[in-house]
Amino acid sequence: MQFSSWLDFGGSPIFWWLIGHIFLGSFTLWLILKKRPFSEFFFISALFLFSGFMRLPIFLYNLPLNPDESQMLAQGLTLTVDPLIYRSFDPTTSGPINTYLLTLVHLLGFPLNFHTAHVLSWLVTLTAIYFLYKALNYLVPTYLAQLAVIPTIAFVSFAQDANYIHYYSEGIASILLSYCIFLLVRWGHLKTYTITELIAFGVSITVIVLCKIQAIPLAFILGVWSLVLLFMLKKKKWVLHAVIVSGSVLAVAGIWLLYMQVNGLLDDFFLYYIVGNAQLKVHFNDESYRSPWLFLVRFPFIIYKKTAELNYWFVPFLVLGFVFFFTLFSKTVLTKVTKSNYYFWPMMFSFFLMVIAVIIRTGSFYPHHFLYFIIPGCLLTGLFLQQLTFPSIWKWGVLLTQLVFLGDGIKRLVNHFPLNVYETAYSRQNELGDVSKTILKYGKPGDYLAVWGWSCEYHVETQMPQGVNENHSVRSAMKHPLQSDYYQRYLHDLQRTKPKVFVDAITSKTIWMNDPKKYGHQNYPELAKFVADNYVFKAEIDSVKIYVAR
Structure with missing residues (x-):
């Protein structure tokens, strides 16, 4: 029997909404005031259960949140009938891995409906956040790492905009990018690595290509940085270890291309995934030229207009970043930051700039493309918190995302707008x-x-x-x-x-x-x-x- 047969959420479930805000607020206050971390198991479990509790209305909503969801579910269903991609379906820019996950879930016995897609979206997002948290644990004190992910958890839990909670095509790519960053941070911190980790890194970097074509430049930055880091750590073995990473990349790419060739689909893969997506333009027939430099100048305005609730997540990042750059930034601090963690932070700033370039390159400015900002933004928030230790008042900035959501919710109640736009009864009646x-x-x-x-x-x-x-x-x-x-x-x-x-x-x-x-x-x-x-x-x-x- 489905949850939706006995659990209903209406338009304004105030009690449910208040419980979520009280819990996350109390959780955050404890970290700020006590300056002591929770145990990792408790922290991860608590945030897992909390975000799942706040996502319940969406889990129970068996209607599409975004056209991309229907597209990928249809592809996953088709793959169970005809397993040859580019013969049975074209995944367009999302890449086949997003569809393969849906098919795997279906083969495990779960129905390919919107309930499943919404739960998977949540799990994928939390997995990416988990690797970001693990990376932060190597970079900053544990309680600061926990504080740094709070704005992201608040965003993931309270967001109502369908662009950020549907089964989005950037999800699995974000997991792999976060995992690769975790490995890089781990290597820099421990000053060593294993052959297994090198292979895992190479495989992950390559699979990103089959997750989301727009993520390729982000994967490229991490791939280049891995070679630089390996050289700094073990110069004498750099050639061998670089060959292992590069060999893993070539092996995965070779296996995929061989699979395409054997099934007579290699030309289709290049034409429809590489060439077709490279030529993708808004509405396809928009021949007007719009300068990337113009987009760059207007980018803050574009973020403000296009990202809706993601702006709430940006608030603490921007406040803490502004304070960091304009109060602490100096040659001494710059030297300190660049030398720590084998120049990881400059690489992360480069990653942040590449996210901007990737979004500008598409020219479409779909709101879910901006979710790539969460990876560098969450990590850089940890850096800002670490550098702004005194005065400690700045740590209160991590509450800003939740406070904006709280204020928006109160505004909705006052204006008689729904707190929850995913009403269970409506979903059940229109499935x-x-x-x-x-x-x-x-x-x-x-x-x-x-x-x-x-x-x-x-x-x-x-x-x-x-x-x-x-x-x-x-x-x-x-x-x-x-x-x-x-x-x-x-x-x-x-x-x-x-x-x-x-x-x-x-x-x-x-x-x-x-x-x-x-x-x-x-x-x-x-x-x-x-x-x-x-x-x-x-x-x-x-x-x-x-x-x-x-």
């Missing part, structure tokens, strides 16, 4: 939409379904795998340099899988393609002919047209 109900009249779970448009939730609701690589047909429908390649693949996939149901989901509400007269399937001659020859029109629901195979 299966009218379109999906109609689809299931003509098909069944396990049958192939093709959707023309951007409505991947139909795959999740019906549990019907995608009959085409591109489960949201943006790249097949909209103008861009590779449109013909995507469109021809779409047609080839239809002929290969012969989906039981074809859905034209182009409506006035469709993401990007909100003009049925321009983007409806009838505007694409080869597609229109295939549908007319092989399918029968059965129903139209809210402008969504449903066709069934003859």
Whole structure:
């Protein structure tokens, strides 16, 4: 029996909300006033249970929080039917690893629904935070390490913005980046390392490439830094150990490329994952040139406008950073910081700048891209706390994220806005939409379904795998340099899988393609002919047209 059958959250669960604020506030106050750390087991367990408690409404909400969630769940479902990526599905910029995790969870017996995605998102985020905390333990006193992660825990626990709590494609990449940073910090602190750790580092760095293409520059910085650090630690064995790291990278990359080649998909991998994503532009047909330097100048304003609740997380980081740079920053402090931990902090500042470059490079400014800031921001918060030991008043800055969330919550109550936008009853009543109900009249779970448009939730609701690589047909429908390649693949996939149901989901509400007269399937001659020859029109629901195979 599902939790949602007996546990309900309405729009303003004040008691639940207050319990969360009282607990985290008391927890933080104890650390600040006592200046003594909790045991690691208690600290991690307490924050795990607390954040899970605050995420309960989201766990119980079986509706998509973000279109990316539906996309990846549909891919995970499809992979259980046809395990060959780029034949069965195209993961676009998210990379295959995010989908593989969903498929693994499904094979372990869990349903591929939005409940599962929301719980996984939380677990992935906490795992990344755990490695950041472990890294901080080597860099600063333990109680400061615990204080430094409090703003991030507050953000993860109280956030309501779907961009930050859905199963986001940056999640697993963030785990691996955090793990690699942990290894680098550990090596610098202990002045030694093991061969196993070198191999683990090389493997992790390489797998990041298959997690999120935008994370590659971040992985590159850590890879270069690892070679520098190995040289500083053991100059005489540097060549051997650099070969081990590089060999691990080449081995993983080679195995993946060989897997693609053996299955005849190597060209598709390069075309659709590397070339296609490198050419990705906002709306694909936006040919206007916007200078990266202009974006850089406007970046603080972009963060303020685009990141919503992530701004609450930025508050203590910016306050502590401002105080550090303008009160303590000097040549003496600079020398001290750069020499400590084998120049780790300058590398982390470089990482922070690379995050900015990565976000500016995409030009899309999706709010979840900004989550990469949490990695360097959380670690640098630890540095600021360590340097601002006197006066100790600055340690109170870690409470700012929670206080802003508290103030925002009070404002919502006063203005009669919901504290919780993920009402359990609403989710339960809308888990299966009218379109999906109609689809299931003509098909069944396990049958192939093709959707023309951007409505991947139909795959999740019906549990019907995608009959085409591109489960949201943006790249097949909209103008861009590779449109013909995507469109021809779409047609080839239809002929290969012969989906039981074809859905034209182009409506006035469709993401990007909100003009049925321009983007409806009838505007694409080869597609229109295939549908007319092989399918029968059965129903139209809210402008969504449903066709069934003859």
